[in-house]
Amino acid sequence: MESVALLVILVIALSLFFDFTNGFHDTANAMATPIATGALKPKVAVGIAAGLNLVGAFLSTEVSKTISHGIINEDVITPTEFLPVIFAGLIGAITWNMLTWLLGLPSSSSHALFGGLIGATIVGVGVMAINFGTVISKIILPAVISPLTAGIIAFAATRLAYALTRRADSKADGRDGFRFGQIFTSSLVALAHGTNDAQKTMGVITLTLIMAGWQSPDQTSPYTWVIFACAFTIALGTYMGGWRIIRTLGKGLTDVKPAQGFSAETATAATILSSSALGFALSTTQVASGSVIGSGLGRRGAKVRWGMVGRITVGWVLTLPAAGAVGAIAAVMVHLFGGWGILIDAVVAVILIVAMFVRSNRNAVTAANAMSEVAESGRAVKVKRNPPPTRRQRRLEAAAEEARRAEEAAKAARAEAAAPDAGKDPVSSVSNNRDEKGGDRA
Structure with missing residues (x-):
């Protein structure tokens, strides 16, 4: 019984650490x-x-229920084998989150969480323990x-934004007002992030x-103390910044005009939110x-640079199986060595995390330099310095x-009306005048 309690405490602590990494990993999204x-x-x-991640974590628990009562078939598993x-x-x-953070990759x-749980469950318990219907749906x-x-929504919203502000086409900064709108919309994204991502850790702990x-x-539903713990942990992780991924998204993937950002x-x-x-x-x-x-x-x-979009998509596709593979390896260690396997996993994980953190200090990215240069990932959306004129501009120029x-x-x-003879030959005019005078003499 004591070993079960110790393992539960260890899993809760590890869950909260994942919640922390989730916070600084996904700050860039908002x-x-x-x-x-x-x-x-x-x-x-x-x-x-x-702050808004903290608030959002209290607004919904539907995603938490999906994790705690959906992915895993608890009826076919005993606590001693599943913890x-x-x-x-x-x-x-956590290993995949830290690696992608070190690389500045928006994965x-x-x-990563779903992949780790599914891979470890398949190795530790069996395929029958996975509710594949819920996983797919x-x-x-x-x-x-x-x-x-x-x-599609962003495409329509961008078209609408530019259509409603056509009078600003000829002004270089005619749409700077959208920067003020971004304060509201980015805050709404942060609130939405809290309603979704914080719930996942709540589900794991539940x-x-x-x-x-x-x-x-x-x-x-999760206990109230679980909601508070996960909410404050993801808020703390968010406040840490995750500047590497902010640099990638801000100077690479999201290098766009204010109206587009809005x-x-x-x-x-x-x-x-939906x-x-x-x-x-x-x-x-x-x-x-x-x-x-x-x-x-x-x-x-x-x-849009589709080559970069393709590489990012490959990263998305690899996240679930890669995290699943690491989770499966960790589960194998537990299966082979029992309690010693858990200790080995913990020690190896700590060594890897510390090594990646030390490695990150060689080229540290902070609030001061996050936007000072274009991230190595390049730009997925590239805006031309001298874009072609719009249809309205072409109509105005033609008019x-x-x-x-x-x-x-x-x-x-x-x-021509003021000087009707301005275009005539002077010599011809003199000759004509002489002929007319000669004619009069005759």
């Missing part, structure tokens, strides 16, 4: 764009995101549909308590990226050219 466009200062932006599996799955998720923390399908949905017999399986953030918030209400555990990173691509397609003159030609023609006509 705040990279307003930081890049100058709508918010870096530290102010992450402070707002942290180590949850531990191994968290090892896989999905959600899919509430994880796989949202992962495919949500970026497309957000992209599942752990149920398997340990510390919570009734009939109680689908539209993309609106689409992201709408998609995440999915949270339905209990879909989607990836906020994928939604945010899909919105940016949609806004790039919606603005005339903006160019101005027609008016100019009409004015020139009118001037020529007036000049």
Whole structure:
């Protein structure tokens, strides 16, 4: 019994650490764009995101129920065999989160968690313990549909934004007002992030308590202390900034105009809030990226680099199986060595995390230099420095050219009327005059 209690405490601590990494890993989804466009200062932006993540974590528990009462078939598992599996799955998720953070790669923390849990469960218990119906309906399908949905909404919103502000086409800063709008929309994305991502850790802890017999399986909602712990932890992680990924999204994936940023953030918030209400555990990173691509397609003159989009998509596809593989390896260690395997996993995980943190200090990215240079990932949406004129601009230029030609023609006509003989040959005129005089003499 003491060993079970110790393992439960260890799993809860590891879950909260994953929640922390989720916070600084996904801060960029909400705040990279307003930081890049100058709508918010870096530290102010992450402070707002942290506060709204905290608030959002209390608004819904539907995603938590999906994790605790959906993915895993608790009826075919005993607590003594599944608690180590949850531990191994968290090892896989945290390792992938830290690696992608070191690389500045905007991957999905959600899919890292799902992959780690699924891989560890298959190795530690068996395939029959996975509820594949729930995995497909509430994880796989949202992962495919949500970026497309957000992209379509962002495309339409961008077109509408530019159509309503056509009078600003000829002004270089005519749409700077959208920067003020970004303060609201980016805050809404941060709030939506709290309603979705914080719930996933709540679900893991609730599942752990149920398997340990510390919570009734009939109680689908997490305990109040679990909600508070997860909310404050993800808020703390968000406040830490995650500047590497902010640099990638702000100077790479989301290097867009303020009107585009406003539209993309609106689409992201709408998609995440709708999915949270339905209990879909989607990836906020994928939604945010899909919105940016949609806004790039919606603005005339903006160019989407599909090669970069393809590489980011490959990263999304690899997240779930990669985290699953690490979780499976950790589960194998537990299966082979029991309690010693848990200790080995913990020691190896600590060594890897410390090594990646030390490695990150060699080229540290902070609030001071996050936007000082373009991230190595390049730009997925590239805006031309001299974009082609819009249709309205072309119509105005054609009208101005027609008016100019009409004015020139009118001037020529007036000049011709004032001097009718100006174009005649002087010699011919003199000869004609002499002939006329000679004729008179005759």
